[in-house]
Amino acid sequence: METEVPAILRARQAVAPDERFTFHSSRMRMTHVTPEQLRAMDADSDRCAAELSDARVDVLGYACLVAIMSTGLGYHRTSEQRLHARTAENGAPAPVVTSAGALVHGLHTIGARRIALLAPYMRPLTRTVVDYLTHEGIEVLDYEALEIPDNLDVAAHDPARLPGLARALEYTDADAVVLSACVQMPSLGAIEEAEQLLGKPVVSAAVCTAHQMLRALDLDAVAPGAGHLLSGPYARTPWPGASRETGRGKGTEQRIGGGTV
Template sequence: MNPIRIGQIVPSSNVTMETEIPALLRARETIAPERFTFHSSRMRMKNVTKEELAAMDADSDRCALELSDARVDVMGYACLVAIMSMGHGYHYTSSARLHQATIDNDAPAPVVTSAGALVEGIKAIGARKVAVVAPYMIPLTEMVVDYIRNEGIEVVTWRALEIPDNLAVAAHDPLNLPGIVAGMDTDDVDAVVLSACVQMPSLAAVSMVEAQVGKPVLTAAIATTWSMLKALDLDTRVPGGGTLLSGAY
């Protein structure tokens, strides 16, 4: 069986997506026959500001084209806030446009976005009310919260960690997350979005926070992995991937 090629469209300063998604899919390899290889194309972005995000998003078409040259089987657009900062529902537009770029290059591949994956993942587990943790400054976090709400999901409580530098986001210790969630009122939520950002590491804390709050916990990276597996028509059970990757969805 040939390995499945996973393509990622990654902000140039992102160092987490190429660790967390492979970690999840390597964990899946321990219980399933499929094997994966990982391939990335980068778009420039150093500071998480609306201006840099818009300039970066314009670069995503080139990345999709490059990855389709490698005949990847699926692509993930690995920047949630870039999509959400472009306006309500933009994940539909972006996925369709980038998928068309692969078709035009005679290498059609499904394209999922971390923004769309998070929204769909929340809905898949039946959560109507969520708590959200994000590393962004408050205005961008408010934009993310508003985007999620526009998709019909109630954001009951949220925390912005206010880290503007994207490499500093990657350096945030995931073991700080249980304490951050402990300081939030999660009584009235159906699920916790532990990281609404694919650059903020969170995988190490997912099972801890699920045990702590007694509710499903998901992250942008977990949702993107789930969405990629769905696009590939593969079983979605991944050890250590929390409720969404339990195989039930």
């Protein structure tokens, strides 16, 4: 979250040079990716939302996909509404994007009903992600759990390995491939390589989160070097939270708040 989303927004300045973004983060503590630590981390998200709204951010992103998905089916909607309420209570209402909800919406946006997926989690948590996506109408044809328990080791995983790992999946009948179902595991630099290698649209949790944050800001969701989703055809796709929350509209500077692990 703290590396790839800002990198996407910096790259965006090549096509929108008048825009500027500032990035603010508040951390929920978690060291090992276990159900117990994920539940404790999610309980801390209200504090993070309040802290970030002190900075009067224009959009807030909740970074941990599996913390949301392991809480319950469809929970990203509950989390987004509750955290938006925390910002409103603090006098600084901001739209909220969760990486879990963004991945779901990003896959629906590109019409991906069947996917293959890579995740850094242990196998039971990866199965939770698969079940969550299935509940949202997305069939996971194949997946690989890299089984990396330590959160810092997830961040240190070499993204250059991902295209080869993805190629080992059964992806022929998939509509798209998720190169990283985790914003902590870096993949941005390998997205376009993987698309060329696999001949399929390739997304990640971070790319989908950036897409939804830009749409929540009512900005065109376009950025070079981030794959099919941000290449232009989906620049004006409606943001699913627009019916309940409103961003602060277009401007030359946008403040991005990230609740991260």
